[in-house]
Amino acid sequence: MSATASPGLAPGHDPYHLGGSRDGRGDSAATGRGAGGPAPKRIVVAYGFWIFILSDIVMFAAFFAAYGVLVGGTADGPKPQELFDLTHVALETGLLLLSSFTCGVATLALTARRMALFQAMMAVTFVLGAGFLALELKEFADLIARGAEPSRSAFLSSFFTLVGCHGLHVGIGLLWLLTMMAQVLTKGFRDDILRRTACFALFWHALDIVWVGVFSVVYLLGVIA
Amino acid sequence: MLGKLTLDAIPLSQPIPLIAAAVVGLVLLGVIAWTVIAGHFPYLWREWITSVDHKRIGVMYCILALVMLIRGFSDAILMRSHMLFAYKAPGYLPPEHYDQIFSAHGVVMIFFGAMPFMIGLMNFAVPLQLGVRDVAFPTLNSVSFWLTASGALLVNVSLVVGEFARTGWWPAPPLSEATYSPGVGVDYYIWAIQISGIGTLLSGVNLVTTILKVRAPGMSYLRMPMFCWTALASNLLIVAAFPILTATLAMLALDRYLGFHFFTDSQGGNSMMFMNLFWAWGHPEVYILALPAYGVFSEVISTFSGKPLFAYRSMVMATMAIFILSFMVWLHHFFTMGPGGDVNGVFAITSMIIAVPTGVKIFDWLFTMYGGRIRFHTSMLWSLGFMLTFVVGGATGVLLAIPPADFVLHNSMFLVAHFHNVMVSAVLFGAFAGYAYWFPKAFGFRLDEWWGKVAFWFGISGFVVVFGAFYILGLLGMTRRMQHYDVADWRPWILIAGFGVVLMLVGVVAQVVQLVVSIRRRESLRDETGDPWDGRALEWATASPPPVFNFAAMPQVHGEEAYWTIKAAAREQLSLRNEPDYAPIEMPINNPTGVVCAFFATLIGFAMIWHIWWLAVLGFLGAFATFVVFAWRDKAEYEIPASEVQRINRANRTTRLEALQGVGRRRAA
Numbered sequence: 001m002s003a004t005a006s007p008g009l010a011p012g013h014d015p016y017h018l019g020g021s022r023d024g025r026g027d028s029a030a031t032g033r034g035a036g037g038p039a040p041k042r043i044v045v046a047y048g049f050w051i052f053i054l055s056d057i058v059m060f061a062a063f064f065a066a067y068g069v070l071v072g073g074t075a076d077g078p079k080p081q082e083l084f085d086l087t088h089v090a091l092e093t094g095l096l097l098l099s100s101f102t103c104g105v106a107t108l109a110l111t112a113r114r115m116a117l118f119q120a121m122m123a124v125t126f127v128l129g130a131g132f133l134a135l136e137l138k139e140f141a142d143l144i145a146r147g148a149e150p151s152r153s154a155f156l157s158s159f160f161t162l163v164g165c166h167g168l169h170v171g172i173g174l175l176w177l178l179t180m181m182a183q184v185l186t187k188g189f190r191d192d193i194l195r196r197t198a199c200f201a202l203f204w205h206a207l208d209i210v211w212v213g214v215f216s217v218v219y220l221l222g223v224i225a
Numbered sequence: 226m227l228g229k230l231t232l233d234a235i236p237l238s239q240p241i242p243l244i245a246a247a248v249v250g251l252v253l254l255g256v257i258a259w260t261v262i263a264g265h266f267p268y269l270w271r272e273w274i275t276s277v278d279h280k281r282i283g284v285m286y287c288i289l290a291l292v293m294l295i296r297g298f299s300d301a302i303l304m305r306s307h308m309l310f311a312y313k314a315p316g317y318l319p320p321e322h323y324d325q326i327f328s329a330h331g332v333v334m335i336f337f338g339a340m341p342f343m344i345g346l347m348n349f350a351v352p353l354q355l356g357v358r359d360v361a362f363p364t365l366n367s368v369s370f371w372l373t374a375s376g377a378l379l380v381n382v383s384l385v386v387g388e389f390a391r392t393g394w395w396p397a398p399p400l401s402e403a404t405y406s407p408g409v410g411v412d413y414y415i416w417a418i419q420i421s422g423i424g425t426l427l428s429g430v431n432l433v434t435t436i437l438k439v440r441a442p443g444m445s446y447l448r449m450p451m452f453c454w455t456a457l458a459s460n461l462l463i464v465a466a467f468p469i470l471t472a473t474l475a476m477l478a479l480d481r482y483l484g485f486h487f488f489t490d491s492q493g494g495n496s497m498m499f500m501n502l503f504w505a506w507g508h509p510e511v512y513i514l515a516l517p518a519y520g521v522f523s524e525v526i527s528t529f530s531g532k533p534l535f536a537y538r539s540m541v542m543a544t545m546a547i548f549i550l551s552f553m554v555w556l557h558h559f560f561t562m563g564p565g566g567d568v569n570g571v572f573a574i575t576s577m578i579i580a581v582p583t584g585v586k587i588f589d590w591l592f593t594m595y596g597g598r599i600r601f602h603t604s605m606l607w608s609l610g611f612m613l614t615f616v617v618g619g620a621t622g623v624l625l626a627i628p629p630a631d632f633v634l635h636n637s638m639f640l641v642a643h644f645h646n647v648m649v650s651a652v653l654f655g656a657f658a659g660y661a662y663w664f665p666k667a668f669g670f671r672l673d674e675w676w677g678k679v680a681f682w683f684g685i686s687g688f689v690v691v692f693g694a695f696y697i698l699g700l701l702g703m704t705r706r707m708q709h710y711d712v713a714d715w716r717p718w719i720l721i722a723g724f725g726v727v728l729m730l731v732g733v734v735a736q737v738v739q740l741v742v743s744i745r746r747r748e749s750l751r752d753e754t755g756d757p758w759d760g761r762a763l764e765w766a767t768a769s770p771p772p773v774f775n776f777a778a779m780p781q782v783h784g785e786e787a788y789w790t791i792k793a794a795a796r797e798q799l800s801l802r803n804e805p806d807y808a809p810i811e812m813p814i815n816n817p818t819g820v821v822c823a824f825f826a827t828l829i830g831f832a833m834i835w836h837i838w839w840l841a842v843l844g845f846l847g848a849f850a851t852f853v854v855f856a857w858r859d860k861a862e863y864e865i866p867a868s869e870v871q872r873i874n875r876a877n878r879t880t881r882l883e884a885l886q887g888v889g890r891r892r893a894a
Contacts, residue, residue, distance in 0.1 A: 038441075047438050048431070059468035072493070073486075077492075154492055
């Protein structure tokens with residue numbers, strides 16, 4: 001059953017006409033791609049999580065599309081340029097991008113097996129993420145106080161949904177972050193914990209990428225228009 | 226405390242749903258009571274409910290699908306029999322109930338009949354065909370299954386508590402908005418589909434990762450069996466399309482719950498955006514269902530023709546072409562929206578182009594059979610029935626893809642006939658073919674052939690009669706979803722469709738009888754070697770049913786048709802491969818994360834439907850706690866000792882060797 005023990009395969013058995021068969025047993029040297037056997041667990045987990053993130057980004061794409069369709073549907077209510085405060089948004093962006101940096105440092109600390117640094121950096125990431133969320137909630141509260149609530153117009157519905165969906169992801173990310181801090185603390189640098197923390201880091205960075213989209217499409221374009 | 230939920234939610238005044246629900250409830254309670262009293266519950270809990278084995282989960286998916294197919298079929302019987310009495314008369318189902326039935330029929334058939342069946346077959350067969358021990362994420366697999374079951378449960382709860390949507394199987398706004406559908410029907414739809422949709426998405430992630438990253442050594446992409454290719458395309462579509470559905474239904478939920486204006490057609494909202502978003506998922510969904518079925522047909526036709534699949538590479542190309550094109554045709558579901566001749570023209574052309582790769586597949590199957598020694602096993606009959614009838618469905622699809630024709634036929638019974646023609650013949654026939662084909666692999670004994678053939682002939686004749694009549698009704702001008710009618714020209718065709726349903730019913734009964742008969746006669750139907758059909762892919766290289774670890778040693782793949790190559794060598798030399806060096810195998814431990822998580826998801830869904838906010842919060846906390854508990858486990862795998870692996874494998878080798886010696890004796894004689 002090993003690679004060498006395959007005697008007597010029908011010579012030139014090549015039912016799909018893939019060519020090759022140079023060694024005369026249909027076991028061509030050119031096996032095509034992906035003949036290396038199952039990938040290691042670390043690769044499989046990260047790969048699967050990437051696929052999940054891509055699906056999440058498709059979901060955001062649907063919300064972006066809805067925003068693009070409905071941004072003009074203001075129903076005589078407030079328009080984007082009357083609502084958005086770029087200083088506020090710049091502060092939010094700063095917090096989130098910085099939290100991605102600290103999250104990256106935490107990953108490095110994990111690789112270096114430095115518990116204290118890891119915990120500290122994750123804590124900073126949490127504070128920055130929570131700060132971002134607080135600013136976003138404040139923006140929402142201000143808008144609603146000014147009568148720009150989501151039920152006012154289709155534009156505002158799609159705005160609150162798109163930005164709120166990102167915020168919801170950050171909130172869930174924070175919950176996950178705390179869980180990972182506790183896990184690393186109690187379980188140590190175990191393989192499965194390391195894989196899981198890598199997934200968390202992927203998730204957190206992906207939220208940054210989505211936020212860059214939100215910042216450009218919603219806020220920047222909104223103010224320019 | 227209980228939100229909108231009061232005793233009025235139970236339809237005491239309507240005998241039909243109440244009796245139906247009572248019967249279903251009694252059967253369910255009876256089954257549960259029987260398992261508990263007979264002491265089977267601990268076994269079920271240990272070996273099935275908490276199982277993370279891809280084969281068991283695949284089987285449970287298929288059982289769920291079979292039950293739900295019967296539920297959906299009983300809706301169909303209600304509709305067809307109602308129409309018999311609805312000529313110049315109100316029929317026996319009041320409009321508000323009739324509307325729920327056609328909505329539930331579509332939802333149940335697509336989401337809880339066809340989807341679980343296809344996912345179940347993929348779950349069961351793909352890891353075996355790839356020569357590996359399990360999918361990439363076994364516990365996630367269990368979560369996926371139980372979330373799907375949770376969605377199915379919610380749809381069925383709507384029979385008794387409250388009502389189901391009256392909007393059709395896609396909840397088109399503004400009809401589905403709170404203004405026009407104030408009841409809980411649409412909410413049942415939204416939460417059932419959201420919960421099962423998450424399950425489907427996770428299962429897509431799981432299978433994509435499995436196929437791309439977890440294959441036996443030597444199993445390069447162009448050595449994968451065709452079913453794995455179609456499963457890959459189907460699951461890539463799930464990953465790319467289901468999030469759109471999730472987002473769309475989330476928008477509809479926000480409209481309904483918090484007064485947002487996505488689809489309201491007021492305050493700037495746009496109901497046609499729903500159509501665009503929904504069908505951007507909905508058309509890929511057609512191929513999510515059809516592609517795995519194409520894979521089943523490829524396996525079955527190749528096996529029962531005794532030949533390698535003809536033009537394998539063109540089949541791979543066609544599969545991946547369908548995968549791409551399926552995202553470029555969604556607008557043909559609403560040419561009548563009026564986006565203009567140019568836009569309609571583009572989508573008409575893409576819709577016609579997508580028929581080309583499907584045509585390539587048909588020719589490949591035909592040439593696979595050409596010159597082969599064809600054995601007419603039930604699964605082969607379903608495949609042949611598919612090829613004959615599907616060509617008609619494909620042709621009417623190309624017809625409907627012509628916008629001027631579509632303007633006439635849109636929302637007519639012709640359309641209903643078309644999509645049933647393609648969905649039933651591709652997906653359902655594919656499911657039945659896969660069921661008959663892999664049943665012995667799953668349970669160790671074959672299905673009874675005679676009853677299988679009865680099921681096939683009645684099933685396909687009923688299908689042709691019903692939907693043949695539908696085509697004609699459409700051309701006579703009948704629109705879909707009519708609750709009563711008074712056109713004399715339609716009457717004979719409605720009667721014929723009613724007769725067709727009787728034929729289908731006989732087919733369904735035969736299918737059930739086949740299962741019962743096969744279980745009772747299982748000793749004589751036993752599959753001793755694990756290769757009952759003279760198969761060509763790796764799933765036939767192991768015992769039936771396969772041991773939990775699938776393969777005693779991971780197969781080394783040399784060349785295409787991995788198992789055929791091994792078998793040809795064995796037949797030539799009249800001896801098996803050398804025994805592998807047995808090593809202990811680590812397998813994931815069963816755990817109840819999936820079922821517990823789905824329990825909380827059901828709570829969340831039910832609470833959201835009835836506006837019981839505290840229960841929704843509780844459900845969310847419960848689900849989170851479940852994941853934390855799972856994440857805290859210290860031991861994820863257990864070890865099967867080498868001696869046990871050896872014992873199991875030797876038993877199978879013995880029967881295979883006997884079979885091989887039989888071949889030798891026949892050759893000598």
